[in-house]
Amino acid sequence: MDTSRKIIEVQNLVKKFGHFTANDNLTFDVFGGEIFGFLGANGAGKTTAMRILCGLSKPTSGTLQVNGFDVYTQSEKIKKTIGYMSQKFSLYEDLTVAENIRFYAGIYGIGYRERRKRQQELLERLKMPEIKNQLVKSLPLGWRQKLAFLVAVMHNPGIVFLDEPTGGVDPVTRRQFWELIYESAARGVTVFVTTHYMDEAEYCDRVSIMVDGKIEALDTPRKLMEQHNAQNMEEVFLHLARN
Amino acid sequence: MITIKNISKSCGKVEALRDVSLNINQNEIFGLIGPDGAGKTTLMRILVSLLLPDKGSASMGGVDVVKQYRQIRKIVGYMPGRFSLYHDLSVEENLNFFASVFGTTVEANYYLVKDIYQQLEPFKTRRAGKLSGGMKQKLALSCALIHKPEVLVLDEPTTGVDAVSRTEFWDMLGKLKQSGITIFVSTPYMDEASRCDRVALIxxxxxxxxxxxxxxxxxxxxxxxxxxxxxxxxxxxxxxAWESTTSVYPFGQYLHLSVDESTGKEDIIAYMQSQNHEPYVYEGFSIIEDVFMDLMGKQ
Structure with missing residues (x-):
């Protein structure tokens, strides 16, 4: 983690839908190569904030920069320099692995030669070169999620957003997934991740916990556990989200 | 209460279930624990008479799930994995609908759902599709209970639900157990095993x-x-990379390490120091997830 390099800068972010305040004055920074856990109960406002950071939705007020670009005026530049992986949809099931790679390479303007090279690298990181010509729908969920992650970072984005990437994935593959995250962070990619697995919260460099639209806590897992006199992050989460 | 004998089921080329046998006792909370694709949903759908097994048989309360499927549907309350209530009906309308389908009324069995439904009552005119994740689960559970079933079959009721709502949901199941209902519940969260009387790892x-x-x-x-x-x-x-390691996996803030029999704490410390790590080593407890991964490796 490189604290001299701010990848996300958020000051006083407010997002209102009618009379409902989904994000209530959020202020935080995320650093280069950091694994940042973005936690909160269902309905706390995580998805709203994440959509704003990805340039998909405009804030009501506040100052926000992602990769140095302004979310109000440069959202197209933001979209080109980030990776995004959602839990529900990330790859085309009726296309093969190679076709999906080609499709996403096309979207991000990666040329033929470069694509061949990166596809090779990607399959090596996945440790499964033999699945290249298989349809995505024939792959087990855990493999699909690992593939989706690698596709999301194929264009070398400064930051990748992961929305509950490991839900339902078996315990072994879930850990392999996190190894890919560690590896990418070690290469300097910032990882912004939401999860309902509290053991995964402990793998993050820093964690923020949202409650009813506000950030109620932001620190390293170790400090949060100390502050709340808790054995693990689950206790910290329950303590904050229940009050 | 539930007897499952040698059930196999293939879906196309995939063998979803292979010779599965289980016995679930009356008034027990029985957990079926495994990841996505393990076969949990297939087994549950067979039990509630929505799928036919290729081989084997199953019964609930002595009622065969294939031959006596009409009766099965009266004694079982089923909560499918996907939210399958009517999005365009209000909370109240959904509950009334499920009661009338089963030939009863909300009033007749209200005592069963009271604790759960009371939390939803402030929102009873809201459309089900507009509820938050935790509230949807509560409504779905109320609807599965309203005909006073003997058995509850719950397919991943806590998936995608935050840690607070998950704890609350398990507390509710504990209370329902006290009213004599048998609960067969599946989950991909290994830590939820401790909330069950018995579990099967699948x-x-x-x-x-x-x-x-x-x-x-x-x-x-x-x-x-x-x-x-x-x-x-x-x-x-x-x-x-260490030859003495038999397995090593991240578990929250620690790594869970197991080593061969000849290796002790001092050896682990010495190895870590040789690799320039400041060693922190102490004996920990294994949890269900350790066992699950070990069994997966053997399989």
């Missing part, structure tokens, strides 16, 4: 083990070391 269509959660962990027998250093990822790779 992977790749096969049951790997069945017992009380505490006994499964006891019988595992392997020593687990909790280790960490300032550089988790590098430590993980260093330990993977």
């Amino acid at each position: 992977q790749g269509g096969e049951i790997m083990t069945v017992d009380q959660p505490a006994r499964i962990v006891e019988q595992y027998g392997k020593r687990i070391w909790n280790v960490k250093s300032a550089e988790t990822y590098r430590l993980l790779n260093d330990l993977k």
Whole structure:
């Protein structure tokens, strides 16, 4: 983690839908190569904030920069320099692995030669070169999620957003997934991740916990556990989200 | 209460269930624990008479799930994995609808759902599609209960639900158990095993083990070391490369390390120091997830 390099800068972010305040004055920074856990109960406002950071939705007020670009005026530049992986949809099931790679390479303007090279690298990181010509729908969920992650970072984005990437994935593959995250962070990619697995919260460099639209806590897992006199992050989460 | 004998089921080329047998006792909370694709949903759909097994048989309360499917549907309350209530009906309308389909009324069995439904009553005119995740689960559980079933079959009721709502949901199941209902519940969250009386661990269509959660962990027998250093990822790779390591996995803030029999704490410390890690090593407890991964490896 490189604290001299701010990848996300958020000051006083407010997002209102009618009379409902989904994000209530959020202020935080995320650093280069950091694994940042973005936690909160269902309905706390995580998805709203994440959509704003990805340039998909405009804030009501506040100052926000992602990769140095302004979310109000440069959202197209933001979209080109980030990776995004959602839990529900990330790859085309009726296309093969190679076709999906080609499709996403096309979207991000990666040329033929470069694509061949990166596809090779990607399959090596996945440790499964033999699945290249298989349809995505024939792959087990855990493999699909690992593939989706690698596709999301194929264009070398400064930051990748992961929305509950490991839900339902078996315990072994879930850990392999996190190894890919560690590896990418070690290469300097910032990882912004939401999860309902509290053991995964402990793998993050820093964690923020949202409650009813506000950030109620932001620190390293170790400090949060100390502050709340808790054995693990689950206790910290329950303590904050229940009050 | 539930008897499952040698059930196999293929979906196309995939063998979803292979020779599965289980016995679930009256008034027990029985957990079916495994990841996505393990066969949990297929087994549950067979039990509630929505799928036919290729081989084997199953019954609930002595009622055969294939031959007497009409009766099965009266005695079972089923909550499918996907939210399958009517999005365009209000909370109240959904509950009334499910009661009338089963030839009863909300008033007649209100005492069963009271605790759960009371939390929803302030929103009873809201459309079901507009509820939050935790509230949807509560409504779905109310609808599955309103005809006073003997058995509840709950397919991943806590998936995608936050840690607070998950704890609340399990508290509700504990209360329902007291009213005499048998509960068969599936989950991909291994830590939820401790909330069940007994669990079956399922992977790749096969049951790997069945017992009380505490006994499964006891019988595992392997020593687990909790280790960490300032550089988790590098430590993980260093330990993977060590010849004495039998398995090493990240578990929250620690790595769970198990080593061969001839290796002790001092050896682990010495190895970590040789790799320039400041060693933190102490004996830890294994949990269901350790056992699950071990059994997966053997499979």
